[in-house]
Structure formats: C-alpha cells, structure tokens
Amino acid sequence: MKSKSPNFRFYALLSLIILLNLAIGLAGGYYIRDQQLFSINQNNYPLLEQAYELLLDHGYYPLPDQKKVEYGMIRGLLQAYNDPYTTFVEPPQHELQSQQLRGKFGGIGARIERDSQNNYRLYPFADSPARREGLLDGDILIEVDKVKITTETTQDDVLSLLRGEKGTSVQLVIFREEEQREYSFQIVREEIPIPSVTWNTLPEDERVGLIQVNLMSSTTPDEIQKAIEDLIVKGADHFILDLRNNGGGLVDTGVKIAELFLPADKPILTQTYRDKPPQTIQTSKDGPFTEIPLVIFTNNSTASAAEITAGALKAQQRARLVGTPTFGKYTIQLVFDLKDGSSLHVTAAEWEIPGLEPPIRDHGVLPDDWIENETPDNLNNRYLQAALQAFNLNTNP
Template sequence: MSFLRSFLFMSLAILLVIASFTAGYLFHQQQVGRNTYTLFDEAKEILETHGLKAPPAAPRLEYGMIRGMLQAYDDPYTIFLEPPQNELESNRLEGKYGGIGAQLEQDEQGNWTLYPYPDSPAQQAGLQDGDRLITVEDLDITPQTTADVLQAALRGPVGEAVRLSIGRAPDFTPISFTITRQEIALPSVTWRLAAEDERLGILKVNLIAASTPEEIQRAIEDLQQRGASAFVLDLRDNPGGLLDAGVDVARLFLKEGVVMQQQYRGQQIKTFEVEKPGPLVDLPLAVLINKGSASAAEISAGALQAHHRAELIGEPSYGKDTIQLVFTLQDGSSLHVTSAHWWIPGLETPVGPNGLQPDILIDPAGSAPGSDPYLQAAIRRLFGAS
C-alpha cells in the first residue's frame, strides 16, 4: 500500500510539474496575444525580454524594418538609401556638390589619403597629394570607414566650413585644417578625338545628370574646333539618371516629334515632344550601347533610333522602362519608389524587358585584346571605311 501511495504521489508530482510548464507556455501565448501592439512590436518586445542580446537601436532598427518591407514588396527598383548614400546620389544627379575638391584613395594598409584637384579649396588650403586623413569633424577615419560615409562627411552646404586633420609623410604628425566648401563640378561627359580617325569626336556619357545636355553641347563645340566632323555618343555602361535630362539629350539631336511617353498609375498618358529643332540636328551621329546602358540612357538612345536620327551599335541594352520617384525622409535618407512606366512610340519592340535592339550587333567576345569593335563599327558606318 505504501508503495502504491508513493507511486501515486510521484505521479501526481510529475503531472503537476508538466502542468506547470504547459500552463506557463500557454500563459505566455495568451499574454502576447492579448497585446494591442502590432506584430512587429510583439516580436520586438520578445527579443528585448528574452533575447541573448538586445535588438539594434534606432535608426539601424528602422532601416532594417524598411528594407524588410521592400523585400516583401518585391520590386528591384524600389530601394531605400541611408543618408550618406542618398546625399552622394543627389550630388551625382545634380552634377555638382559642396566640398573641398579632392580625390579619395585607400592605400594597401587601409589608410584614406587625399589628392587635391587643381585650384580646389583643398589645394588652396595647403593639402598635398598623399596626405592621410585622420579625422573629419568628429569622425575618426579608420580602415573600416566606408567611402560613402567619408565622402558624405567631407561634403555639405557651399560656404560652410569643414574641420579635418591629416597626417603627412614622413612622420604623419597630425595637422589641422579648416576648409570652406565650394561648389565642385561632377562632370558626366568626357570627350576626345578618336585615335583611329581624328575626324571622329567621341563623347563618353557616364551618367544622365541635370548638366549632361549642356556638357554634350560644350563637348561637341570643342571637338568641332579641333576638326571633328562626325560624332559618337558612347552610352555603354551608362546606368541612366534623370528622366528629363534623358529627354533633353535626345532633343539636342532631333527636329521634331515625340521623344517618349509615360504613365503613372491611374493618370493620363504624358507625352514628351521636341518643342523646337535641336542645335545638333545635322551632325552625323552614331550611338554605342551595351547591356549596361539603362533607364534614361535608353530613353536618349531609343528616341534617336525611333526617329532614324542615329544608328545604335553594340549589344541589346538593359531594358529598364520604369520611373522611380524619390522621397526624402526626415533624417535625410530616401525612398525610391517605382511609380510609372515609359515607352518610345515608333520602336519596333518595347524597351522592357529585353532592351533596345541595336541596328548593328557587336559580339565583344570575338574582338582582339585592346581593340574596340564598337568604335570600329561606328567609324565604318560614319565614314564608309572598309
């Protein structure tokens, strides 16, 4: 009998322990479920209470939330940029920024060094090639400092001063500078005469920025003075940029007609036309594209092809036919949201998703090392060379 009582007692004790664990589990389930918080708040509270380490603090936590939301949104062109990256992107598209005017390079040890541009605020203040950055304002510069963060620290409003300290060879004793930021141009176009035939002017357009149409006109004027009579607009690996600037690049070379059309959700179609003959309508022209030519660069190239103004030479382009609106958030970060589609009337095939189809297809894999088959094809087309 005593054995039976002992067995029953032990069994009851075990049941009570199991029940207590089970009840505790159910209790927590019910407590969490009763909260009026959002699902995110519930998960965050659990991490704060029970996690081995604390959740990240704002703004890192908020940035992670935004990125998670965009991942679920599932659009590769709707993106979030943190403040430093957003500032650099804005500068790039504007074609200028407030800064000290110096190239940044990282040496083999990870040290960030400065190379002032000629006649820049940095050079005028006394900075020299190879000066090693130590601090910018209150930011300590280490090998782990990213280029975006460093550039954002050096840039700012024109007329505002920035404090920095550098180390100079051989002893790298810290030297302090206070430099007033000035407007620094970020050219989107470089140009040269073709070495193969100096009658040909080559304009390499790296980005479609607000200043690009004006830069193209200035480049062509210079090349004409140096003897160029035909031109190549090289849009290879141009990721695009500003839609309006892409339209204006095409307008430079067109007499009349529609450049492109766009439509936002629930709105009427908007048409972009050539309002008056462009200043470069009579110049012989070829356009180079490849799979890295995208967005606003495809607008410029596609409009010239649709109007039979210039032949496209190269590979099919990227095929991005959407428009992103940029919303600056309260801390200087930004949300780029896909909001519209665009297309070019007159093209035989739409731009997206397969890209512009070149008039002259080039296979770069079959070219000799050091040669440029795109450019060689343009010379043959423009001058009839064999």
C-alpha cells in the same frame, strides 16, 4: 514574469512607416485614391508586435538601436513589396547620389584613396581649396569635424563628411608621414563639378568625335553640347555618343539629350502614372544638331534614362545604334527625402518610346549593328570599326 502589455517603444518604431506613407501622400497624393490610403495603428501588426516583445523579453543579445530596427522594418516592407527598383537608401549614399545627379557638390577638392594599410589618403586637385590651404598628396586623413576616421570607416561616410554646402567650412586633421606629425586645417568648401562627359577625336580618323557619357545628370545635356561644339572646332563632322555602361539617372536628362538631335514635333517618350492617362513628351523646337551624322554605342549596361536617349533617336531614325541590346529598364522612380537624410525611391510610372520596335520591355533597345562577344582587347576596336563603316568612312580591315 514580465508583463505582456503593449510596449510603447514598439509603437514608436512604427512611426517611421507612418511618416513614409504621409510623405508619399503629400508629395504625390494626386496619384493615390483617398480610400486606398493605408492606415497604420497598433492593431495592424500583431505578429510583428509579438515578435518584438519576445525578443525584448527573452533575447540573449540586446536589440539593435532604434534606427537600425526602423531601417530593418523598411527593408522588410520593400522586400514584401517585391519591386527591385523601389529601394531605401541610407543618408550618406543618398547624399552622394544627389550630388552626382546635380553634377556638382560643395567640397574641398581632393581625391581620397585607401593605401595598403587601408588608411585614407588625400590627393588635392590643382587650384582647389584643399591645395591652397596646404594639404599635400598622400596626407592621411584621421579626423573630419571631430569625427575619427579609421580603417573601418566606409568611403561613403568619409565623402559625406568632407562634402557640404558651398561656403561652409570643415575641419580636417591629417597625419603627414614624412614629418611624423599631425596638422589641422580649416577649409571652406567650394563648388566642385562632377563631369559626366569626356570627349576626343578618334586617332583613327579626326573627322569623328567620340563623346563618352557616364551618367545622366542635370548638367549632361549642356556638357554634350559643349563637347560637340569643341569637337567641331577641332575638325570633327561625324559623332559617336558612347552610352555603354551608362546606368542612367534623370529621366528629364535622357529627354533633353534626345532633343539636341531631333527636329520639332517629334515624340520622345510616353509615360504612364497610376490612375493617369498616358502622356507623350515631344520636341517643341529644332535641336541644334539635327543634321550631324550620329552613331550611338550601347551594351547590356546601358539603362534607364540612357535607354530613353538611345531608343528615341533610333525610333526617329536619327542615329544608328551599334553594340548589344540595352538593359531594358522602363520604369520611373520618384525619390522622397526622409527626415533623417535617407530616401525612399518609389516606382511610380512606366515609359515607352513611341515608334520603337520591338518595345523596350521585350528585349531592351536593340542595336542596328550587333557587336558579338569578343575578347576585351578587341571589343572597343570592333565598336569603332562598326561606327566608321556606318559613317561610310574609310576603315581598316
């Protein structure tokens, strides 16, 4: 019979939880009272230790590798913590999320798509490093830096391998079907922007500029300013900010977008961290677009930082909201990088919009003009007609 003495491999698995507590304490320790810090040692988890030992001694199947066990322990901890917005993100997904929020990444400049056989095919952008080095549309990716790419490889893993720091190189092996042969390429990564904003004038009325905002990244406020300036040149003098299906992003971005349209000394956001008094953020100067007529589109998938923009501009009667109530996410997450490239997203604060009635926590941000459920073909037209009516422009029935 095997000994039931403490297994040191088990305690090694607890090290990551210790590191999590240390990371949170170091990065935001002034929010945590010293006497409340949780001390982890071998006596804290007798049931977990016993279960691990039983699996090790009697389990028919081998235990997963240490990283899988560590990840499982973190997920179990968060499940017990019971906050849907405190989450653990593995390395590939964390890197992709970080790139999206930065609004750019180091890459080869190619789109990847799966074909009917689940192979990954590359489609280089015009004037991209991939195109200049000779990659062609439809080349099948079979290896990145000596890592084999198979039909089982996830898209996040492929993107993570292709992307990296600007100026670094990546080696690709592709298969070209037309020639039935493989080629190898050494490509130096360049900075590739990830646009979060698209814009155009309305075909129905070119006096109206439509700005679609897909994500609240660090580059989004500048992109919106560029969009408005371009649309003004094209003759637009009324503007729609389309925040439908915008799941949010950086809190600062939601604030900065609101600042574009508000005069000085207007409150935007009040945030409350644990053991800290509420702090209100307000505009410090007049924004560049304080006078332009503005409508904002929202729906139930408008969330987080996008709700900050919509709510602040509604509260200050600076924009008219058209659509359905927003999602209603009024918490702030701090992101802590872990040593293996994964991350822990921790709910650390709540926010509210001064002057917004009813408060966002009750029903989300409510629209001024409600768009009832319609068939998908007619839904967008209903939004546009409501915007034109809000602007008092001529509309078609």
